[in-house]
Amino acid sequence: MKSIKIGLVGYGTVGKGVVKILEQNRRLIESRVGYPVEIAGICDVRPVEPISLYVPRYQDLIANPAIDIVVELIGGYEPARTVILSSLKAGKNVVTANKAVLAKYWNEVFTTARARKKLVYFEASVAGAIPVIQGLNEGLAANRIEKISGILNGTTNYILTEMTKKSIDFSVALKQAQKAGFAESDPSFDLEGIDTANKLAILSSLAWGSWIKVPQIYTRGITAVTKEDVYFAAKFGYVIKLIGQAHRGPRGLSLSVQPCLVPKRHAFAAVEKEYNAVEIHGDAVGDVMFYGKGAGQMPAASAVVSDIIFLARQVANGTAGQVPYITYDPSQKINIIAPNKTEGAHYLRFHAVDKPGVLSKIAGVLGKHAVSIARVYQEEPHNSSKRGVPVIMLTHSTNHGDLLKALKAIDALPIVKSKSIQFKIED
Secondary structure: OOOEEEEEEOOOHHHHHHHHHHHHOHHHHHHHHOOOEEEEEEEOOOOOOOHHHEOOOHHHHHHOOOOOEEEEOOOOOOOHHHHHHHHHHOOOEEEEOOHHHHHHOHHHHHHHHHHOOOOEEOHHHOOOOOOHHHHHHHHOOOOOEEEEEEEOOHHHHHHHHHHHHHOOOHHHHHHHHHHOOOOOOOOHHHHOOHHHHHHHHHHHHHHHOOOOOHHHOEEOOOOOOOHHHHHHHHHOOEEEEEEEEEEEEOOEEEEEEEEEEEEOOOHHHHOOOOEEEEEEEEOOOEEEEEEEEOOOHHHHHHHHHHHHHHHHHHHHHOOOOOOOOOOOOOOOOOOEOOHHHOEEEEEEEEEEOOOOOHHHHHHHHHHHOOOOEEEEEEOOOOOOHHHOEEEEEEEOOEEHHHHHHHHHHHHOOOOEOOOOEEEEEOO
16 A cells, blocks of 8 residues: 545535645654555535646545545535445545534434444534544543533634623624624524534434434524623623533433523633533543634644544554444434423523512512522613613523423513523533
């Protein structure tokens, strides 16, 4: 074997970064693999330079017997899914950064990989440059994983950081994120929490050896977070972050993606802008924290090339696929706890008329639904008085279903001027 040959499908921002790293660190990579690693073909919707490497059809790239590893970097569901599956069926090992395909087609991808005795590596699919996939799958392999919690989306974290640091509205922070290149022109996938849910599904499937599906994750984005909420959270000693969390307990697995109030003393509070952080709790190690850039060309490309190196080693030694990369049993089922059966403390914001007895009426409804109040804060409204006076309450741990019933009843009261807002408190 003279060299390990790579076929690259998708030559966008990350693809160009991969080629750059392979060229710049050629000697280092060769020393770690034991053989040269070289690009043998690049498929993209437009011709690439050098033109000698350009392959217009991904099918021709996959069919090339000289190529050992196919790297899929086109994103989206199709034709990315087809590229991955076709590569495996053609006897190629695969590296992908595609969280959407992995989350939606986990069973199909990894049953195909096992059947064909090939490997799929996917470090760049979660948290950019952070080696959390390798850490969870290999470094923490001796542990029973009990909890995964993280800031997994750079766009939303950038927006929330700007809102916190500059006391600006959500819409202004979004425009700044787009201008800085950290938000797409259509950022709904990030803002609604879907991107984070995909990543949490991958981490959870990896941790518990069962396919965790995105629809099983209770998902809320950050579009309801206002400058007002950021201000009041700070009054109580919190910052607001979009948190993806999976927690396995005696009753099963609870899964959520939602804006949470995080104590300023917690490490997550200091994770700003495009940075990500993941905290994993194992029964032997306790808490382990991963931190780094979750977005950007070179951080993502770094993770892709890391996968190429580890795969190339196995290809060179003839061991790739002899042992599956991940533990996955399609027959294993995990009980998923319904969102309305989960417990937790919450931040509540109401806009009510400025009259005596308002607090007692709201508190009365909460008490009727077994929601206990821990703290109350009230001050004059920042905006138009037509919105009413903001009333902020923090609850003790309570059943989520009971809380939602209480809020529905409170929203129907004539003293309430707008729909109530609630965010979970993560201590």
